[in-house]
Amino acid sequence: MALATMTSKGQVTIPAEIRQSLGLTEGDKLDFYPLANGTIEVVPRKLNLRDLYGFLRHQPAEAE
Numbered sequence: 001m002a003l004a005t006m007t008s009k010g011q012v013t014i015p016a017e018i019r020q021s022l023g024l025t026e027g028d029k030l031d032f033y034p035l036a037n038g039t040i041e042v043v044p045r046k047l048n049l050r051d052l053y054g055f056l057r058h059q060p061a062e063a064e
Contacts (some may be wrong), residue, residue, distance in 0.1 A: 030042050030043065031046075
């Protein structure tokens with residue numbers, strides 16, 4: 001079990017062993033899901049096509 005403490009600003013440092021097991025790196029985003037039993041599920045957000053929108057710019061083909 002890993003333990004983390006919340007600061008007065010609501011920030012929590014995820015313990016290194018948890019970051020490593022989830023493959024988390026700086027800048028990764030996490031989703032928090034409150035469950036009916038009062039626990040919270042934390043899931044690393046994976047990229048999807050919407051996250052990539054605008055990543056590549058469309059270059060019109062040159063007329064030959």
